[in-house]
Amino acid sequence: MSQVSFNLNPEAAPAEKASSPWRDAWKAFRRNKTAMLGLGIILFFIIIALLAPLIAPYDYKEQVLMDRLKAPSADHWFGTDDLGRDMFTRIIYGARISLWVGFFSVIGSIIIGTILGVLAGFYGKWIDMLISRLFDILLAFPSILLAIAIVAILGPSLQNALYAIAIVNVPTYGRLVRAKVLSLKSEEYITAARAIGMKNTRILLTHILPNSLTPIIVQGTLGIATAIIEAAALGFLGLGAQPPEPEWGKMLSDSRQFIQKAPWTVVFPGLSIMLTVLGFNLMGDGLRDVLDPRMKN
Template identity: 70%
Template structure:
C-alpha cells in the first residue's frame, strides 16, 4: 500500500541572533518620557516653568520698553499700550515682570545648585564614613534647621549687607541642610546594598565606591527635592526683596516691586496684583513639576 508523505507544519522560527520585540529591554529614557507625559501635573508644571524661561530669554524681543526708564504715565491702568499698567514712576509693569523673571530664575538656579553641591557632599561624607564625621555634620544641620529659614536668611543678609548677590548666598546656605540630610539618609540605605559590600570585599577604594557606585544611586531624590526647593527659593528671594534686603532699585525683582507698590494698593491695585500673580504662577509651576517627578520616580506609584 502506498502512503502519502505527510509534511510537518512549517513554523516561522526567528533567525539566529534575532530578538523579539517583547524580549527587548526597556529604554529608561523612553519609559520616563511616557510616564512624564501621562502625568498631568508634571506636564502643566513644565509648561508654566517653560513660559517663564522663554520670557526670561526673549525679554528684549517681547517688550519694547526699558524697565528702568520712567515716563509721564504714572500709575496708568492696564491698557493696550501698557498691558499690566504702569507703576508710580511710569515704568511698564509687564516689562518689569518679564525682566524680573530673569532675576528670580537666575537666583533660584544658582542658589539651589550651590545648596545641592555643598549639601550633597556633606551628606555623602556623613552617611558613608559615619563616626565623628557623621556626628559633626549632623549636629551642624540640626543647628541650622533649628532656625526658621527666612529668619536665618535675614540674619545672613544683615551680616553681609543688602544686595542680590548676598541674598543668593543666604538662600544657598539655608537650603544646605535639606539636601545634606536627604543625601545622608540615601547613602545609609545604598551602602548596605550587596554591590557596595562586594566592592568593599574586593578592596576597591572608598573614593571609587563613592563616586561610581553610591552617588549615581542617590541622585533621584536630590533632583526631585531640587525642583521643589526651586519654588521655595523664588519665594525667599521675593521675601528678602520685599524687606529691602534683596535686589535693590531699579532692579525689577518681583518682591521689590511688591514693596514699592504697597503704598498704592487702593489707588492702583494692579501694581501689586501682577507681580504677586507672577510669583504665584512660578511657584505653582515648580511645585507641580516637582510633585510629578516624585510620583514618576517613586516605585510605589508605578502601578
Template identity: 65%
Template sequence: MAELIRNLPQTAEQEKVAGPWKEAWRSFRKSKSAVAGAGIVIFFILVAIIGPMLAPQGINEQNLAIRLLPPSSEYWFGTDDLGRDVLSRILHGARLSLTVGISAVILSAFFGSLLGIIAGYYGRWIDTIISRVFDIMLAFPSILLAIAVVSILGPSLRNALIAIAIINIPNFGRLIRSRVLAIKEEEYIHAAKAIGMKNSRILWRHILPNSMTPIIVQGTLAIATAIIEAAALGFLGLGAEAPQPEWGKMLADARMFLLNAPWAMIFPGVAIMLTVIGFNLMGDGLRDALDPKMKN
C-alpha cells in the same frame, strides 16, 4: 507554545531597552498636573531667555506724565508710580528671579549632597558633627536665617542668593545622608570594598549615581521655595536693590499704591504664584515618576 517561548526573549529585551528613565518619562507624561507644571516652567524659562528682547519699554524708562496708568492696549499691565511699564519690568524680572532660584538650589544641592554623602558614608564623629550642624540650622525658621545671613553680608541680590543657598543646604544634606546610609549596606557596595576599590571610587561610581533621584526631585521643589524666599528678601529690602526689576522688589515698591493702582502689585504677584505652582507641580510629578514606592 513554541510561539509563546519565542516571544519571551523579545519582551525581556524590549523592557531592557526601555530602561528606568524611559519608564519614568512615561509615568511623568501620564500625570496631567505634572505636564501642566512643566509647561508653566518652560514658559517662564522662555520668558527669562527672550522676554527682555520682547519688552515694549526699557525697564528704567520713567515718564511721570503716565504714572499709575491702568492696563490698556498700549500698556498691557499698566504703569507704576514712576511711569515705568510693568510688563517690561516683569519680563526682565523673570530672568533675575529664575537665576536666583536655580543658582541658589544648584549651590545648596552641591554642598548639601557633598556633606550628606560624607556624613552617611564615613559615619562616626564626622557624621555626628555634620548632623548636629544641620540640626542647628534647621532649628531656625528658614526666612529668619536668611535675613540673618543677608544682614551680615549686606543687602544685595548676590548676597540674597548666597543666603538662600546656605539655608537649603541641610535639606539636601539630610536627604542624601539617609539615602547613603541605606545604599552603603547593599551587597554590591560590600563587594566593591572586598575587591579593594577605593572609597572615592565607590562614592563616585556607586553612591552618587544611586542618590541622584532624590536630588533631582528635591531640587525641583526647592527652586519654588528659593523663588519665594528671594521675593521675600526683596520685599523686605534685603535682596534686589532699585532699580532692579526683581518681582519681590516690585511688590515692595507698589505696596503704597495698592488701593490706587492694584495692578502694580497684582501682576508681579501672579508671576511669582504661577512660577512657584509650576515648579511644585513638576516636582510632584517627578517624585511620583522616579520613586518606586509611589507607583502602583
C-alpha cells in the same frame, strides 16, 4: 500537510526600543497631566526670560513720570508703576532674576549638601556627628530669619540673597543624602565592591552618588519654588535686589501703598510669583510620583 513559513529577514521584525529607567520615567511623567502643566508653565517663564530683550516693548529702567500709575491699556498691557515704568516689561525682566536666584541657589545647596551628606553617611563616626550637629544648628532657626540675618551681615544685594538662600537650604539636601547613603552602603553590591578591593572614592562616584540622584532631583525641583518665594520675601523686605532691578518681591514692596489706587501694580507681580511656584510644585510632585518607588502602585 500544512506548510510553515519562516520570516528570515531580520529587518521585517518590529524593532523594540531599548528600555531604561530614565526613559520609562519620562513616559510615566508624560502621562501625568498636572506634571506636564507644571513643565509647560516653567518652560513659558524660561522662554520669556531668555527672550526678554526681544519681547519687552520698553526699557525696564525707563521712567515716564507723565504716565505714572496708568491702568492697563494697549500701550501698557500691565499698566505702569508709580515712576511711569512699564509693568509688562518689568515683569518679563523680573522672570530672569527669580529663575536665576531659584536655579543657582538650589544648585549651590545641592552641591554643598551632597558633599556634606555623603561624608557624614559614608564615613560616619566623628565626621557624621560634626556634620549632623551643624545641620541641627542651621535647622534650629526659621529659614527666612536665618536668611535675613545672613543678608544683614553680608549687605543687601541680590547676590548676597542668593548666598543666604543657598546656605539655609543646605541641611535639607544634606540630611536627605545622608539618609540615602546610610541605606545604600549596607547593600550587597557595596559589600562586594569592598571585597574586590575597590577604593572608597570609586565606590562613592560609581555606586553611591548615581543611586542617590532620584531624591535629590525631586527635592531640588520643589526647592526651586521655595527659593523663589524666599527671594521674593527678601526683596519685599528690601534685602534682595536693589533698585532699579525689577525683582518681583521688590515690585510688591514698592507698590503696596498703591493697592487701592492702582491694584495692577500688585496683582501682576503676585500672579507671576504664584504661577512660577505653582509650576515647579506641580512638576516636582509629578517627578516624586514617577521616581519615588514608594509612590508607585
